[in-house]
Amino acid sequence: MYCAMNPGLLFSMVYIMWFPAIYPGAHAGNATFWVLAMFPVAALYWLFSVSMPRSGGEYLYISRILHPSLGLIASFIISLTAISWNGILTDWWVQWALSDLFRGLALTTGNAGLNTIADAIRTPIWRTVIGAAALALTGYIFMKGAKMMMRLAYWAVGISLLGALVWLIGGLANAGNFAANWEAMTGTSTQQIIDAAAAGGFALNPTFLATMMGGVTYVCLNTLGSTFSANMAGEIRGVEKTQMMALFGSLLIQMFMWWLVYQGSYWIMGQQFTNSLMWAYFSGDAAYPLPNEPFPTVLIAILSRSSLLVILIAVSFFFSTFMSGAGLAYGPTRNIFAWAFDRMLPAKFSEMHRKWRVPMTTIWVTVFVAWLFNLMNIWAPTWTANIAYTIATWFVAWILLGLAGVLFPFVKRDLFAASPPVVRSRFLGIPVVSLLGLLTIAVSLFVEYSLFYAWVQAGIPTTVWWMVAAFVIIPVVIYLVAKSYHSSRGVPLESQFAQIPPE
C-alpha cells in the first residue's frame, strides 16, 4: 500500500488538465497502459531486493555492483526528486483540493462569497502558511515511524479509490445533464469548445504517437515512489513474496485508478470535449469560459450541482496527494540514513533518536528541503518548472540501475551464486536479472528520448539543463569531499566497500 500510495493515485485529476493539450491527439485512457512498460524495472527491483534484502534500495545495489559513487548519484537523484515533489505536491492540494473546494461550493450553492475564500487561499502568503503547517505535520508523521506511515498508506489508497469512484459514478449519473448544465453555468455550449479547438488546429481524434508520448510523460514518469519498498527491504518480512506484491501490485493499482479517472472523464464528458476543453484552458483560447482550471472539483460541481460530491472529491484529492507527498519524502529518509551510515554524510544523519527511535536529524532536514521546494513553487514558479523537468534525471538513475542488473551475475559472482533461486533463474541461458537490466536501460532511454523530444519541441529554458546537471553533479561533489575527508582521517572511503577476495 505504501508503494501504491506514493505515485499519487489521483494525480490523473491534475494531468487530465495538461496531458491532452501538451500532446494533441493523445488518448488519456489508453495511455495508462504504458505503465506496463515499468514492469521490467519493477521486476529488476524485485530480484535485487530478494538478493540483497537490506535497506537502501538502488544505493545499495549500484554501490555494491558498480561503484559507491554511482550508487550515491543514483540514490541522490531519486531522493532529491522525490523530496522536491513533496514540497510541490503540498502546493497542489492547497490549490486544487482546498481552494477549489470553496470554488466548487460557490457553484453548487450560488454563494459567490465562497469564491473570495478560494481566491484568498490561492494567494502566496496563505499557500506559504498552509504549506509550512502541512510539512510540519509530515515531519511529525515521520517521527511516529513506519507503523504510522503504513497505516496512513492503507487509508490513502482507500480514500483515493473513493475519490476516483465518486468522480466516475457521480459523473456518469449526471452525464445526461452535463451539456445543459455546462451551458447554463458557463454560457457557452460544449460544441463551441470543440469547434474552437478544431479551429485552433487541435487534433480531435486520437493518434498512437501522441498517446504513446503522453503515456510515457504522464504515466511512466509518475510511477516515482512505486519502488520505495525496496529501499526498506531490510525491514520487511518474507521479502520475496512481499516485495513482489508491493512492486507489481502498486503499478497495477495505479494503472487501474488512473484509467478510472482518465477513461471516466471521457465517458462522462466525451473524449473530444474533454481534450478540447483542456486545450482551450492550456492555450488560453478565448473560448475557455471558466475563471480557473477545469479541475474535477469544479467540473463535478457543474455536472451534478451536488455539494456533497464536491466535498468528497476535494477531501479525497487532499488526502491522496498529502500522503503521496509524505510517502515520496519518507523513502529518501532511509536513503540519507544509508549514505550517512556509509560515511558519505556526517554521522549525525545516521543517529537514531533515543526516545523516538527514528533518525531525527535526517527527518527534519528532509522536511526542511521539501519546504524550500514548496516555497520555490509558491514564490518562484519558473524555477519550480525547472525542478519538475528534472524528473528526467530519475531515469538517468535507472540507467545505472539497469547497468547494475546487466553486470550483477558477472561482477558479483559470489553474491549472485548465494542468492535465492528466483534471482539465479535464466532464460535461454542468460541470467534473467541481466535481461531485466537491459530492459530497464531500454525503457529509461526511451523515456529520456520522449522527454527530450518534448522539451526541444517546447523550447524549454536553458536553466532546466543547469538544474539537471546540478542533480548529477551535487552527489559527485559530496562523494569527492567525503572521500578526501576520510582519506585524511586515516581510513579511506573505499576501504569500507572494498571487496576482499576470499582466496
Add this chain to the structure above:
Amino acid sequence: MSFLRRLISGGGNQKRNSEDKTRFFFGSDFHASEATWRKFTNSAKFYQPSTLIAGGDVAGKQLTPLVAQGNNRWTAQQFGQDLEVHGEEELLQLEKSLRNAGFYTIRTDPDELRTFTPAEVERRFEQEMARVLRSWCELAAERLQPLGVSLTMMAGNDDPGLTDQIIEDAPWVTCAEGKVVELPGGFQMLTLGISNQTPWQCPRDCTEDDIARRIDTLAAQVASWDKAILNIHVPPYDSELDVCPELDADLTPRLQGGELKLAPVGSTAVRQAIEKYQPLISLHGHIHESRGVTHIGRTTCINPGSDYQLGALKGCIIDIDSHGRVSTVLTQG
C-alpha cells in the same frame, strides 16, 4: 587544480595518517561461512590492523547431505528448494556454494541416509564442525603469521563446548574465551562468548545474573578500564545494537502495521557492566541485523552485524590514538 587532484586522489593530509594509532579489525557471527572466514583472514592485508578480533558464533547451523542418486546425479536441498546437479564439477560447485552460505556438507547415498538417527546426525554435525573449525584456524595461521598480525577467537552462544579446545589447540590463534588477554598497544580484552536466554535454548545461553557474575569475576583482572575492551557476544540491552524482530510463542515474527515488530533483546547485565566499568570499547555480535556503533557513557559500543549467508564480510575497523580517542568504520566487503 592541485586541490582538485587531492580531492580526487583522496590524498588529503598525509601527516594525520602517520599518527601513532593502534588498529583492530573486528568481525563476528561467521556461522561456518567459508567465504566470510576466508575474507576475514584476508582482511589483514586490506585494513592493516595489529590484531584481528573474531567474535563468537563460528559454528554452522545445518548439515546438508548431498545424496548420490546414481549415474553421477546428486540431489540436495538449499533454502527449502530441491537441487539436482550432474557430475563432479557441478557437485563441487554446489558444495562450494553451500559452504559459502554456512552449510556443512556430507556426501552420502539414500541407503546410508536412511540409517541416520538423530544421534548419528548430531555426531556427523559435530565431526564436520570440528573439521571446518580446525581448517579455519590453520588457514588463519598460514595467512596471518607471515604478516605478523595476531588473531583472537572466541565462542558464541550458538557454539558447542568443543569449539574452545579446538581454538585453544590452534597455532597462532589466541583463544580469548573466558579470559582477559593482552593486546598490542597495551590494551586488555575481557571476553565472554555468552548470551542471555534466547528462544532457541542455545548451548551458551545464561541467566542475566550469571552473565553479571562472570563479567565481575573477570573484571578483577583488568588493570585499567581506560585501556580495556569488553568483548561479550550479546550486545547491551536497549542500545540499538540489539534490535531484532519480536517473536510470538510459535517463534513467528510479530507484525505491526504491516511491518516486522522490532524489539531490543540485549543483555541488561552487559549494559549494567558497561555503565559500571566504562571500558574504552565494547564489542558485540549476536544480533546480525542490528549493525551499528553507539555510545554508552564514554564507551564506544560496536556490533558489526553479519551477512554470512551471502558470503559477505561485515566488520569494523577500530582505531585508537595515543590519547585514547576511538574512531570506527563499519565495513562491508
